Amino acid sequence: MPNYFLENPDLLTTFDRVVRWDEIVPLSEGKDADVADTVSTWREVLSVAGEYIGSEVAKRARLVDELGVIRDNGKVSLSVPLQENIKGLAELGLIGLSFPKEHGGSGLPFTVTAFVIEMLARACASTMIQNGIAYTAPAAMIFRDGTDEQKERYLPALGRGEISGAVAMTEPEAGSDVGNLSTTATQRDGCWFIDGRKQFISAGNGDFVIVLARSASGSKGLDGLSLFVADRVVDGRDNYKVERAEHKFTIRGSPTCSLVFEGTRAMPLGEIGQGWRGITRFMNESRIGVGIQGLGIAQAALVAAQEYAARRVQMDKPIREHPMIAEMLLEMETTVAGLRALIVEAAALQDAVMHGTDDSTAWRLRELTPLVKWYGSEEAVHTCRRALQIFGGYGVVTEYDVERHMRDALITPIYEGTSQIQSLMAVRDLMRSLLRKPQSLLSGGPSTTLARAKFDGDAGRDFATARSTLVWTLRGLTTGLARRGGVSLLRGGRQPSDEELQPFMLNAERITETLAHVHVARALGEQAKRVPERASLFARAARRAKLVAQSNAKEISAGDGGVFTRIAEYERDRTAARK
Numbered sequence: 001m002p003n004y005f006l007e008n009p010d011l012l013t014t015f016d017r018v019v020r021w022d023e024i025v026p027l028s029e030g031k032d033a034d035v036a037d038t039v040s041t042w043r044e045v046l047s048v049a050g051e052y053i054g055s056e057v058a059k060r061a062r063l064v065d066e067l068g069v070i071r072d073n074g075k076v077s078l079s080v081p082l083q084e085n086i087k088g089l090a091e092l093g094l095i096g097l098s099f100p101k102e103h104g105g106s107g108l109p110f111t112v113t114a115f116v117i118e119m120l121a122r123a124c125a126s127t128m129i130q131n132g133i134a135y136t137a138p139a140a141m142i143f144r145d146g147t148d149e150q151k152e153r154y155l156p157a158l159g160r161g162e163i164s165g166a167v168a169m170t171e172p173e174a175g176s177d178v179g180n181l182s183t184t185a186t187q188r189d190g191c192w193f194i195d196g197r198k199q200f201i202s203a204g205n206g207d208f209v210i211v212l213a214r215s216a217s218g219s220k221g222l223d224g225l226s227l228f229v230a231d232r233v234v235d236g237r238d239n240y241k242v243e244r245a246e247h248k249f250t251i252r253g254s255p256t257c258s259l260v261f262e263g264t265r266a267m268p269l270g271e272i273g274q275g276w277r278g279i280t281r282f283m284n285e286s287r288i289g290v291g292i293q294g295l296g297i298a299q300a301a302l303v304a305a306q307e308y309a310a311r312r313v314q315m316d317k318p319i320r321e322h323p324m325i326a327e328m329l330l331e332m333e334t335t336v337a338g339l340r341a342l343i344v345e346a347a348a349l350q351d352a353v354m355h356g357t358d359d360s361t362a363w364r365l366r367e368l369t370p371l372v373k374w375y376g377s378e379e380a381v382h383t384c385r386r387a388l389q390i391f392g393g394y395g396v397v398t399e400y401d402v403e404r405h406m407r408d409a410l411i412t413p414i415y416e417g418t419s420q421i422q423s424l425m426a427v428r429d430l431m432r433s434l435l436r437k438p439q440s441l442l443s444g445g446p447s448t449t450l451a452r453a454k455f456d457g458d459a460g461r462d463f464a465t466a467r468s469t470l471v472w473t474l475r476g477l478t479t480g481l482a483r484r485g486g487v488s489l490l491r492g493g494r495q496p497s498d499e500e501l502q503p504f505m506l507n508a509e510r511i512t513e514t515l516a517h518v519h520v521a522r523a524l525g526e527q528a529k530r531v532p533e534r535a536s537l538f539a540r541a542a543r544r545a546k547l548v549a550q551s552n553a554k555e556i557s558a559g560d561g562g563v564f565t566r567i568a569e570y571e572r573d574r575t576a577a578r579k
């Protein structure tokens with residue numbers, strides 16, 4: 001079994017030659033730290049992690065998938081091999097890597113832990129999500145918003161893997177529409193009690209759960225929400241019920257639980273009324289986490305496909321020498337390297353934001369987050385689909401791992417905000433910049449990062465065409481908006497109505513796809529300036545960005561295809577049914 005760090009050339013190049021460690025090290029270790037020394041220690045940590053994950057975790061992945069979640073007399077638990085993975089990670093100190101040093105962790109920056117997350121997702125997507133959602137995410141939330149007592153109580157035990165938590169936001173009637181949640185938190189005699197039901201809670205069978213609940217009675221939407229910590233067992237009795245774990249075909253080892261709260265005792269986490277703020281920070285971090293999960297799964301599918309295509313002979317040659325297969329492999333390789341380039345950038349921005357930085361860095365992170373989630377998910381699915389195809393009939397056989405990678409990839413466009421929700425977020429922010437600076441449509445467009453990017457040669461020209469096609473598309477949509485709503489909209493006189501924004505909303509995913517591809521090409525182009533061997537990757541990514549931008553531009557300018565007429569019919573039916 002390979003060392004997932006030392007034997008992955010792209011990952012190694014990223015660590016050794018791409019990441020600006022001179023900017024990252026001072027953030028976590030202080031400005032007097034020896035950069036070379038620190039980086040060499042981190043490299044050693046990743047080598048040890050790569051060895052354990054590439055051998056032990058990868059070896060158990062098929063069994064984790066096969067056994068799924070254990071349900072014994074109504075009790076939900078992890079399978080033994082998944083428990084062994086967590087135990088092994090804890091023993092090596094890998095669970096607490098990102099936890100602060102003063103609470104028993106190693107205090108490593110996200111830029112380093114992102115490598116571990118990717119390797120874990122490559123080996124076993126269920127173990128990766130268990131590690132992320134049961135340990136890292138609750139720890140980060142408690143560290144950020146918890147009291148000293150809460151930090152002392154939960155953080156060291158989480159870091160040692162002795163207890164596990166979960167984060168519960170989703171409800172039966174509140175999925176993408178978080179503001180519709182109805183779980184309440186009520187204060188009586190100085191104590192808080194939770195009542196309601198949470199759905200699809202990863203690792204919900206653990207020792208405690210962080211719950212988003214409505215603490216201001218009568219409040220609506222995203223106002224009046226707060227975060228609480230509830231222990232599973234209080235005074236020897238169940239404090240909330242783990243009603244069931246879903247049977248599912250993806251990340252099968254990860255328990256996805258329904259939780260029932262009836263008079264559940266809970267402690268506030270952070271300020272009452274600030275729940276939306278807290279959960280938004282969690283979601284933004286988790287979205288990058290899911291993008292990394294997609295990267296790990298795509299890397300696994302890529303390696304499997306590369307190896308298979310080299311040894312499978314059809315029509316007298318290895319199938320990788322047939323042009324269509326060779327093209328698929330090349331595209332997969334470009335996608336994986338491009339996604340990694342985007343993630344490394346986002347991780348560095350996240351480290352900067354966590355240590356307090358200027359607004360423009362925070363804005364760049366905000367711009368990249370939905371793109372990392374969207375591209376990481378959709379392209380992971382696409383990459384796995386190609387791997388499956390390369391395996392032919394063997395692809396659907398459970399003896400080979402590609403069918404598991406395909407199934408696992410399919411969760412990524414759904415949780416932590418679906419691909420459609422990511423697209424709406426990306427396009428809303430783009431609109432905001434655009435309405436603030438409509439003149440940007442006459443130059444490089446509303447994204448400052450994209451507008452400033454400049455590259456030489458044919459690849460540079462492809463990149464520039466991709467970007468100008470995107471800007472041209474946005475100009476067309478904005479002209480339509482001004483035609484419907486008047487130019488006062490463009491002067492910032494008022495916010496556009498939902499109806500006026502409909503063409504943007506219809507095309508949100510197309511715009512996001514183009515935006516993501518252009519950013520991927522830009523990120524690889526920046527890398528190629530420092531690592532010349534990356535020039536061919538950049539050239540391929542830039543060409544692809546151009547083709548994607550042109551295809552989406554064509555679809556967008558072809559009109560709505562009758563969608564709005566159909567929506568009007570649906571609305572008429574709904575109104576008629578109500579009468």
Ligand SMILES: Cc1cc2nc3c(=O)[nH]c(=O)nc-3n(C[C@H](O)[C@H](O)[C@H](O)COP(=O)(O)OP(=O)(O)OC[C@H]3O[C@@H](n4cnc5c(N)ncnc54)[C@H](O)[C@@H]3O)c2cc1C
Pocket residue numbers: 133167168169170174175176177199200201202203256411414415416417418419420421424
């Ligand atoms: C395996 C798994 C693990 C999960 N883990 C957790 C967890 O740990 N904690 C937690 O709180 N939640 C968790 N979730 C919940 C997950 O985040 C939600 O399933 C997700 O946000 C989507 O919500 P929904 O399933 O209710 O779908 P819906 O919101 O009902 O969406 C259905 C479809 O409609 C689309 N849609 C909705 N609104 C719009 C719109 N305005 N415009 C365009 N399209 C739209 C969606 O994109 C989707 O395609 C998990 C889910 C799964 C399946």
